[in-house]
Amino acid sequence: SPNSLPHSTPFSIKSTNTHKNQKTFLNLSAPLPLLNKSIPKSYKLTFGFHFEFPHLLIFHNPPFFFNFKKMASIFQGVGTATTLSSSASFDSNKFHPSSRRSLSERKVSFLVVRSDAAKMNPGLNKIGGRADQLVTNAVATKPDTSAASTAASKSGHELLLFEALREGLEEEMERDSRVCIIGEDVGHYGGSYKVSKGLAPKYGDLRVLDTPIAENAFTGMGIGAAMMGLRPIIEGMNMGFLLLAFNQISNNCGMLHYTSGGQFKIPVVIRGPGGVGRQLGAEHSQRLESYFQSIPGIQMVACSTPYNAKGLMKAAIRSDNPVILFEHVLLYNLKETIPDEEYVLNLEEAEMVRPGEHVTILTYSRMRYHVMQAAKTLVNKGYDPEVIDIRSLKPFDLHMIGNSVKKTHRVLIVEECMRTGGIGASLTAAINENFQDFLDAPIVCLSSQDVPTPYAGTLEEWTVVQPPQIVAAVEQLCR
Amino acid sequence: MASSCFSKSKTIIMRNLKSKNFFMLGFINHTYSITNLQFPRHLLHTISSPPLPVSNYASSSPYNYSIAFSRCFASVYGGRRLNTATSVRNSVDQLSTEAPLQQDLDFPGGRVKFTPKPVFTSSSTEERTPCYRVLNDNGQPILDGDSVKISKELAVKMYTNMVTLQVMDTIFYEAQRQGRISFYLTTIGEEAINIASAAALNYNDFVFPQYREPGVLLWRGFTLQDFADQCFGNKNDNGKGRQMPIHYGSRKHNYFTVASTVGTQIPHAVGAAYSLKMEKQDACTVTYFGDGGSSTGDFHAALNFAAVMEVPVIFFCRNNGWAISTPINDQLRSDGIVVRGKAYGVPSIRVDGNDALAIYSAVHKARKMAIEEQTPVLIEALTYRAGHHSTSDDSTKYRPVDEIERWRGDQNPLKRFRKWIETKGWWSDEAESEHRNGIRKQLSQAIQAAERVEKPPISDIFNDVYDIPSKNLTEQEAFLRRTIQKHAQDYPSNVPM
Numbered sequence: 013s014p015n016s017l018p019h020s021t022p023f024s025i026k027s028t029n030t031h032k033n034q035k036t037f038l039n040l041s042a043p044l045p046l047l048n049k050s051i052p053k054s055y056k057l058t059f060g061f062h063f064e065f066p067h068l069l070i071f072h073n074p075p076f077f078f079n080f081k082k083m084a085s086i087f088q089g090v091g092t093a094t095t096l097s098s099s100a101s102f103d104s105n106k107f108h109p110s111s112r113r114s115l116s117e118r119k120v121s122f123l124v125v126r127s128d129a130a131k132m133n134p135g136l137n138k139i140g141g142r143a144d145q146l147v148t149n150a151v152a153t154k155p156d157t158s159a160a161s162t163a164a165s166k167s168g169h170e171l172l173l174f175e176a177l178r179e180g181l182e183e184e185m186e187r188d189s190r191v192c193i194i195g196e197d198v199g200h201y202g203g204s205y206k207v208s209k210g211l212a213p214k215y216g217d218l219r220v221l222d223t224p225i226a227e228n229a230f231t232g233m234g235i236g237a238a239m240m241g242l243r244p245i246i247e248g249m250n251m252g253f254l255l256l257a258f259n260q261i262s263n264n265c266g267m268l269h270y271t272s273g274g275q276f277k278i279p280v281v282i283r284g285p286g287g288v289g290r291q292l293g294a295e296h297s298q299r300l301e302s303y304f305q306s307i308p309g310i311q312m313v314a315c316s317t318p319y320n321a322k323g324l325m326k327a328a329i330r331s332d333n334p335v336i337l338f339e340h341v342l343l344y345n346l347k348e349t350i351p352d353e354e355y356v357l358n359l360e361e362a363e364m365v366r367p368g369e370h371v372t373i374l375t376y377s378r379m380r381y382h383v384m385q386a387a388k389t390l391v392n393k394g395y396d397p398e399v400i401d402i403r404s405l406k407p408f409d410l411h412m413i414g415n416s417v418k419k420t421h422r423v424l425i426v427e428e429c430m431r432t433g434g435i436g437a438s439l440t441a442a443i444n445e446n447f448q449d450f451l452d453a454p455i456v457c458l459s460s461q462d463v464p465t466p467y468a469g470t471l472e473e474w475t476v477v478q479p480p481q482i483v484a485a486v487e488q489l490c491r
Numbered sequence: 492m493a494s495s496c497f498s499k500s501k502t503i504i505m506r507n508l509k510s511k512n513f514f515m516l517g518f519i520n521h522t523y524s525i526t527n528l529q530f531p532r533h534l535l536h537t538i539s540s541p542p543l544p545v546s547n548y549a550s551s552s553p554y555n556y557s558i559a560f561s562r563c564f565a566s567v568y569g570g571r572r573l574n575t576a577t578s579v580r581n582s583v584d585q586l587s588t589e590a591p592l593q594q595d596l597d598f599p600g601g602r603v604k605f606t607p608k609p610v611f612t613s614s615s616t617e618e619r620t621p622c623y624r625v626l627n628d629n630g631q632p633i634l635d636g637d638s639v640k641i642s643k644e645l646a647v648k649m650y651t652n653m654v655t656l657q658v659m660d661t662i663f664y665e666a667q668r669q670g671r672i673s674f675y676l677t678t679i680g681e682e683a684i685n686i687a688s689a690a691a692l693n694y695n696d697f698v699f700p701q702y703r704e705p706g707v708l709l710w711r712g713f714t715l716q717d718f719a720d721q722c723f724g725n726k727n728d729n730g731k732g733r734q735m736p737i738h739y740g741s742r743k744h745n746y747f748t749v750a751s752t753v754g755t756q757i758p759h760a761v762g763a764a765y766s767l768k769m770e771k772q773d774a775c776t777v778t779y780f781g782d783g784g785s786s787t788g789d790f791h792a793a794l795n796f797a798a799v800m801e802v803p804v805i806f807f808c809r810n811n812g813w814a815i816s817t818p819i820n821d822q823l824r825s826d827g828i829v830v831r832g833k834a835y836g837v838p839s840i841r842v843d844g845n846d847a848l849a850i851y852s853a854v855h856k857a858r859k860m861a862i863e864e865q866t867p868v869l870i871e872a873l874t875y876r877a878g879h880h881s882t883s884d885d886s887t888k889y890r891p892v893d894e895i896e897r898w899r900g901d902q903n904p905l906k907r908f909r910k911w912i913e914t915k916g917w918w919s920d921e922a923e924s925e926h927r928n929g930i931r932k933q934l935s936q937a938i939q940a941a942e943r944v945e946k947p948p949i950s951d952i953f954n955d956v957y958d959i960p961s962k963n964l965t966e967q968e969a970f971l972r973r974t975i976q977k978h979a980q981d982y983p984s985n986v987p988m
Contacts, residue, residue: 192769218769224799229792232758233765236776239747240697240766263752264759272740272748273730274955309956332958360961407961 195247251286323357630910680877783814844874
């Protein structure tokens with residue numbers, strides 16, 4: 013039975029904190045790249061939420077308590093008095109929640125904990141064995157080159173998501189001299205989100221090229237260079253700017269391999285931060301995956317953790333197809349420990365974040381974290397959600413999604429796109445077409461409203477799907 | 492961000508200048524010392540042009556200056572930018588009798604001389620940029636001309652290719668009118684541009700065409716059968732039947748597939764030149780576009796970009812006076828396209844587009860300049876689109892017939908060149924008719940053969956979208972096949988399964 017929390021649900025937007033903490037919280041609405049500087053080291057804020065968190069749970073447990081595939085999760089205290097029920101897939105009895113703290117000492121911060129290797133140890137967790145069966149080879153047409161299935165070395169290294177992207181970039185540039193970066197302020201400035209920092213001094217101004225403000229032209233440039241054999245990575249300072257490059261992306265990038273009869277290939281990677289940020293304004297809060305998703309000839313992936321950011325970046329660079337890599341403005345400071353050895357993820361594969369029984373929650377990018385937060389509450393209330401980070405936005409990994417639907421029979425899609433014509437809309441159609449017989453209830457899709465993103469912080473919060481809505485939707489679905 | 496830095500610095504400058512009564516560029520008649528003006532050093536990295544407008548005098552001005560552009564990151568940029576930009580001489584203080592004043596100021600982008608008179612640059616110069624020409628209207632070499640000498644073999648090859656191109660255009664156009672191909676686009680009037688520019692390039696120079704340059708492919712060895720196969724979209728087509736007629740493309744001939752979009756190939760050429768520069772190859776890229784194509788955003792950004800990056804690319808503009816039905820005066824008000832090169836810092840030349848020898852010399856020189864000096868070059872060829880825009884167009888609707896006839900007749904590039912090679916004794920009437928008949932025969936055979944070849948198979952609908960077909964594509968192909976099997980009578984029978 014759902015436990016009763018000592019205070020109001022932890023996901024309420026209304027603050028129950030003291031003003032002191034409120035202030036601390038509000039200070040954190042500065043743009044993310046600067047965020048870490050203002051936070052004392054002991055509270056490594058890796059993620060920005062608008063929510064209040066009642067307590068901090070400090071995890072002392074070493075990684076081997078977790079038995080999923082390697083992933084980053086946000087854990088948030090749900091109240092010290094509560095113990096997580098044993099039906100949770102987390103090995104909750106190994107947690108050591110800190111003693112109850114007074115309200116005034118509440119800190120708003122998270123730790124991102126690395127989960128253990130994918131090598132399931134069935135003895136440790138009853139779900140482990142099942143998780144193994146679920147994560148099979150996806151719809152991928154290429155063999156799975158991921159190293160995630162091997163046991164992770166305990167000695168990984170910890171870094172932030174933008175550093176993971178940079179590591180991926182650097183490794184690929186080292187490995188293949190044809191890889192180059194084209195974008196605004198990517199050279200000596202290091203990129204507006206510091207993803208290409210340090211690369212221009214290392215590889216030269218020509219390989220890490222600063223461009224004038226002409227997205228269509230420098231995307232075209234990247235396409236021309238790719239047709240000649242280079243492997244450019246085209247960065248849009250913000251995904252919204254790539255709308256200016258739509259002509260080149262749609263008419264040339266997606267088409268030229270086809271219309272030339274396969275004579276010229278275009279192995280570009282187009283990447284940039286998108287999504288709703290922290291009061292960036294309507295024009296800089298675009299979700300371009302919904303516009304690009306029907307362009308034939310391109311692939312789209314969305315990263316959400318440092319681990320998959322690096323892996324997808326490397327895979328995208330090595331792919332001979334044009335790939336659009338969607339990053340999220342608010343996820344750049346996510347911290348995780350990733351393996352030292354080289355790994356490349358599969359572009360067409362989804363990621364099983366949390367195996368479950370009752371409902372399949374499909375999500376990607378930042379919404380993954382909202383879903384995981386909601387999952388905590390759901391677990392407390394006795395539900396067992398299965399959370400899949402779909403990662404591959406085009407084409408969908410219908411293999412993993414299908415397996416999940418066949419198991420749970422209920423689907424909830426949580427996305428940041430607009431209601432009309434977003435990724436959720438396409439995914440709903442795809443699942444309805446392919447797995448109609450396995451559904452016990454209509455698919456529920458939670459998405460942003462069809463409005464430009466308002467600037468006011470409170471309004472902006474409400475255009476994005478929040479965990480209470482997810483919890484309510486699951487409860488509705490599982491009735 | 493760069494833009495915000497820029498606006499901030501602008502306000503800093505304005506505030507500083509206003510508050511300390513500094514000398515405003517050309518706006519106040521007083522002169523003051525401006526030695527104390529401090530510029531935030533880091534802003535220089537983000538600003539690359541003077542923030543205030545610069546007045547320009549005609550040659551009568553006592554102060555003769557121009558803007559010098561300096562670069563902050565010296566590692567990439569070679570000497571060209573610093574050498575060829577006309578730099579301001581930190582020169583004679585002509586008003587030395589007065590208090591010592593500074594004649595120029597080191598703004599981001601270079602030193603700029605001040606002027607006390609607010610004079611605007613004129614929207615047009617009295618005299619247009621002159622046009623380079625080697626042969627006159629009668630095919631005789633102009634005295635004191637400067638051009639590259641070509642051999643008999645080359646001249647004859649050029650002329651025969653021009654004839655082949657003209658005959659090919661005529662016959663394919665007729666084939667479209669007969670309903671045998673769906674679409675065609677002729678190059679009538681621009682044969683010299685096509686062939687002569689191709690002749691001046693090497694085979695390893697990459698070509699990014701618009702759509703009115705099949706002559707370049709012809710020169711490089713694309714056979715008449717290849718042209719016919721693409722127009723008929725049969726299985727021998729390089730493009731596997733995926734594009735409209737005249738959208739040729741051949742990796743073997745370093746000729747990139749034509750895309751219908753106007754002007755999108757221009758940044759592609761810049762990117763390709765960038766890759767040549769990265770890999771230090773002895774080749775350049777060439778891109779063609781028309782006067783209409785020079786209005787696209789891609790043109791301007793690409794030219795700007797090429798100048799900044801100093802890459803070996805030749806921008807060849809075929810200014811043929813018409814963009815479908817838009818005459819040149821409705822397209823632009825600058826002195827053609829050649830002056831735009833100067834605006835972006837690209838060396839440019841205007842040539843007579845109906846003079847094959849002039850084009851050959853100009854492209855030859857441009858190529859040398861592009862590769863040796865690692866600079867973009869802009870060539871504007873003045874010519875006339877003597878045919879219709881395409882088979883979907885009837886140009887008599889918007890231009891007088893006698894104008895078309897004049898350009899087809901006297902100003903015909905083939906006529907001029909033929910006169911020249913005939914005076915040299917390299918050509919004759921018999922050779923002409925023999926060549927034309929031969930080509931016509933070859934073409935009709937090629938067309939008949941192309942008509943008979945079967946179309947590409949169904950699987951070519953789904954191949955090459957990605958390197959390996961994705962799952963949804965294989966599903967869609969399976970669905971299509973099932974549908975065709977079920978309703979075979981509703982689908983064309985000559986498409987192999």
